Amino acid sequence: EDQVTQSPEALRLQEGESSSLNCSYTVSGLRGLFWYRQDPGKGPEFLFTLYSAGEEKEKERLKATLTKKESFLHITAPKPEDSATYLCAVPAGEYGNKLVFGAGTILRVKS
Amino acid sequence: EAQVTQNPRYLITVTGKKLTVTCSQNMNHEYMSWYRQDPGLGLRQIYYSMNVEVTDKGDVPEGYKVSRKEKRNFPLILESPSPNQTSLYFCASSPRTSGGSYNEQFFGPGTRLTVL
Numbered sequence: 001e002d003q004v005t006q007s008p009e010a011l012r013l014q015e016g017e018s019s020s021l022n023c024s025y026t027v028s029g030l031r032g033l034f035w036y037r038q039d040p041g042k043g044p045e046f047l048f049t050l051y052s053a054g055e056e057k058e059k060e061r062l063k064a065t066l067t068k069k070e071s072f073l074h075i076t077a078p079k080p081e082d083s084a085t086y087l088c089a090v091p092a093g094e095y096g097n098k099l100v101f102g103a104g105t106i107l108r109v110k111s
Numbered sequence: 112e113a114q115v116t117q118n119p120r121y122l123i124t125v126t127g128k129k130l131t132v133t134c135s136q137n138m139n140h141e142y143m144s145w146y147r148q149d150p151g152l153g154l155r156q157i158y159y160s161m162n163v164e165v166t167d168k169g170d171v172p173e174g175y176k177v178s179r180k181e182k183r184n185f186p187l188i189l190e191s192p193s194p195n196q197t198s199l200y201f202c203a204s205s206p207r208t209s210g211g212s213y214n215e216q217f218f219g220p221g222t223r224l225t226v227l
Contacts, residue, residue: 101155103153
């Protein structure tokens with residue numbers, strides 16, 4: 001069964017304290033991995049797509065990396081405005097037309 | 112402005128009263144999808160549509176119906192809502208991909224549904 005697990009469920013950081021979020025997946029044939037950011041009361045907003053092991057993408061203080069079994073979202077010197085829920089997702093099903101999400105990591109950055 | 116719109120944004124209804132949540136996108140995307148989001152469970156896919164007149168079940172389709180008669184619209188229908196369908200619902204769209212890769216989805220603002 002296609003599955004995505006994110007850890008930790010919640011993470012509290014001080015401003016400037018770098019850390020990483022984890023997304024592990026079980027799918028038959030990876031067809032990409034997506035990271036989204038979701039602010040309270042809003043729809044998820046796309047951050048990154050990674051397609052193959054070893055691939056990395058960066059955006060401001062965020063860097064996403066991918067291995068054969070998991071992905072990491074590294075947050076360097078976070079600011080309070082980085083507080084949000086971070087979701088990862090993978091295409092699933094026989095043809096990859098479904099999308100399976102992890103439960104998310106709630107990040108709080110305190111100043 | 113490129114966007115996905117949903118209506119209504121908030122809805123309180125009673126058990127058994129049929130309702131429709133509309134979803135519309137102005138980006139000419141082929142792929143559209145509905146999700147529900149519940150605390151601790153994340154986003155779960157209800158139905159998706161690869162194109163007009165092509166729909167398929169996601170992971171939690173029971174109690175829901177969809178239709179795709181036009182490319183831009185993908186309504187979600189609850190014919191006999193029950194309290195366990197109380198949730199936050201999101202519609203999303205995505206352009207069709209080529210070369211076997213998959214594109215990111217653009218999400219609507221959400222519809223908060225309460226079934227009493």
